[in-house]
Amino acid sequence: MAQPSVVCGAWLRCGTIRELLPDEACSMTALDNMEQVIADRHGYARQWKARTGGKVVGYFCTYFPEEVLYAAGVLPVRIFGGHEPQDVTEPYVFSMYCPYARDCLAQGLLGRYDYLDGIAYAHSCAHIQQSFDSWRRHIPVEMSHFLFVPAQLHSKGSAALFRDEVEGLRSKAEKWLGTTIGNGDLARAIQAYNLNRRLSAEVYEQRKAHPPLITGTRATQVVLSSQLMDKEEHNRLLAQLLQEPSQPGSNGPRLLVMGSICDETEVIQLIESLGANVVADDHCTGTRYFQGEVSPDGDPVDSLVERYSNKPPCPVKDFVDDLRREHVGQLLDEFKVEGIVVLRQKFCDPHATDQAMLADLFSQRSIPTLSLELDFTTPLGQYRTRVEAFLEMMALEEVG
Amino acid sequence: MMVMRIGEMMSPILAAFGPYVSRIFGPYFGPAMKDPQLLVKFHEAADGRNIPGGEFCSAMHHQLGQVILGLSTLSPMDNEQSPLDFIFQTAICQPQKKMAQLAGSILGLPTFTVDIPYCDEPSQTSFKGKEYLIGQMEEAIEWLARTTGRSFEDEVLMTEVVNEWECSVLMAEIITTCRAVPVPLDYLQLRELSYISGMLHNDARAVEFNRMLLDELRDRVARGISAHGVETARILFESEDIFFAMHRLMSIPRKYGALFMGDRGPALRGAWAFDEEGRMRPAPHFHELERRIRSRRDALELLADLYLERSIIPRQLQLYLKPSLTLHKARDWKSDAVVMFLDIGCRAISLGFPEVKMFLREHGMPAFTFEGSSSDPRYYDEGRVREQLETFLESLGLTPLPEA
DSSP: OOOOOSSOSOOOOSOSHHHHSOSSOOSSOHHHHHHHHHHTHHHHHHHHHHHHOOOEEEEESTTSOTHHHHTTTOEEEEOOOOOSOOOSSTTTSOTTSOHHHHHHHHHHHTTTTTTOSEEEEEOOOHHHHHHHHHHHHHSOOSEEEEEOOOSSTTSTTHHHHHHHHHHHHHHHHHHHHTSOOOHHHHHHHHHHHHHHHHHHHHHHHGGGSSSOSBOHHHHHHHHHHHTTSOHHHHHHHHHHHHHSOOBOOOSSOEEEEEESOOOOSHHHHHHHHTTOEEEEEEOTTTHHHHOSOOOSSSOHHHHHHHHHHHSSOOGGGOOSSOOHHHHHHHHHHHTTOOEEEEEEETTOHHHHHHHHHHHHHHHHTTOOEEEEEEOSSOOHHHHHHHHHHHHHHHHHHHHO | OEEEEESSTTHHHHHTTOOOEEEETOTTHHHHHTOHHHHHHHHHHHHTTTOOTTSSOHHHHHHHHHHHTTOTTBOTTTOOBOOOOEEEEEESSHHHHHHHHHHHHHHTOOEEEEEOOOOOOTTOOOOOHHHHHHHHHHHHHHHHHHHHOOOOOHHHHHHHHHHHHHHHHHHHHHHHHTTSSSOSSOHHHHHHHHHHHHHHTTSHHHHHHHHHHHHHHHHHHHTTOOSSSOOSOEEEEOSOOOGGGHHHHHHTGGGGTOEEEOOTTGGGGSOEEEOTTOOEEEOOOHHHHTOOOOSHHHHHHHHHHHHHTSOSHHHHTOTTTHHHHHHHHHHHTTOSEEEEEEETTOHHHHTTHHHHHHHHHHTTOOEEEEEEOSSOGGGOOHHHHHHHHHHHHHHTTOOOOOOO
């Protein structure tokens, strides 16, 4: 029996916000829809395939230029973990690789992603590369692709290399799908993605208010669901969300969460249940996913390269220029951050170093920091104690 | 000029700016690797910066401890201060790059990073990594000129690039010679003799040293001189060096008359030609290339070819190739088995080992992995490793030799 759609209505083509609104009445709020997509991400993707007859490609890393596949009618979905105990990755991946990477592979090996037609990876870190490699070896897919992304994104020759890699992906997709991905197709995909970025940014702007007009949990759901959904469908939900009454946060302390990839909302939900507001993030599954639009002018591949090279950098792509300090400093100012919770995947070298490099920025600004280590499952009891202590300490400092 | 370096590459570029002292991985890297107590002291200093040991590249972690403790400018020989001028690194893995960046921020030193590109896409035919690398080399030259205030001598660059090519080809020939039965040098001996190539690869004296070594090895092979006299089994040691326990680890198979051999570390210093199946043979000598080095661009192109086309370093991370590459290597070395170290302190070298192990076994090559840390004694259980390895060796049918 076919599963019911979690996304309401028959959607119009992209355009202005007014045009984006669903043409049928919908009983669910946009946020509820998004939450449901996250909870039933595989159901959504399977249903999308059934509805459209299109192919679905899972991808790792926020540097992957999804627009190229979307332009060919493919649904790119970001691979997320399942946060359940597992014992299937041990033969393939050594246990000192990060839990996120192993969790993703586990999801593949357990058949949760059995609807994927392809798997792709934009080069970021060894942990995810290991999972990608085991995926392409042991989980049947029609197409797999490794896309190199330079670590020195602003060096001589980096744009040409990145461009060549994007063209390589385009050619491979064309051959695989038996179609041509023209510049017009790319431009349309870029338009849909840009709109999504703009609307996501608009939602995030609401977090600057005091109290924020949307909670951190809900805002995170907005961005996570974007990485799982057809962008045109997600754009409609975003447009609907911006028309709906706001669901403000509390008057509690304003926190920034940052660190390694964070593909769930449980920790943020816990923090907010204890009276704080998560008003901003610096995660590749959060702001770093949607910040920075692709220029609609000029050659679309050049524009894609420019956008992916200049978006707020991941620590593995921030050499020589040292842009992370400025970027994080800007987030602290814009969102009036009073405390930071670092969520770092166990064994994540880039973010461990990043945290050490930013420590003096936080101490200069007298911003207290709490560091929590992420693993397969989320130890909510332990986190609760630590977050409570952290919030109490913040309150005492304020009194003192 | 005094430079802290991460990685051995790009020496000809530094040399073209005149004399310099290179501290690869800092002055205490070597002494600490032989002194577990000092290693632990360094690791604990890094732990104090909220960078947990056991979760980070352990070589970089203890180097960071040196920096935090203020020892990166202190000579271990005479306790004299010798301030660093800058940090220059060439790396393929992220922990090395991030460590240099963090060390630079702690020490307040200018830091330059060169990123070595690689692609693991089997169908990719137009990987433009070479131009990217050359572009970074050109930027490094501009940066070094600004940072040091020295002028760049193209003639020196051209000479030293050719030296490095030759030194690397000779190293590959030395390694290939060591594949003989009986093996003329075991893993440890070959590794130690390869250090000259690692530290001085762009120096004419290293080229000469390798020529002498090659001649001697060929003579040993022709006369059937073996590393240890007894060779009951040849075990390919395909692992990061466990620096502080290396001699004791190497002695384990000797109890059975077997030996560890191979080129995991030394091969990084070789120049190779790879056939379609991933077999390695020495790259052509410079005079066989029919290339002329008449300009800076020519020299940088040759260097980029050496690092991208002729080096095993990018191939260590090309997981698509790694299993077949390791199988060919095991067969070329006439190995009876392969031992791999799942190093909690090095994700890059351990990358793909579980897949390699499965592949080797599927192709009839016994393979074994053991766990620990290559440079953090807190995460290395020596007794357990010995027991595991002995059990594996006995599973190959080996029995301890009678005591002399």
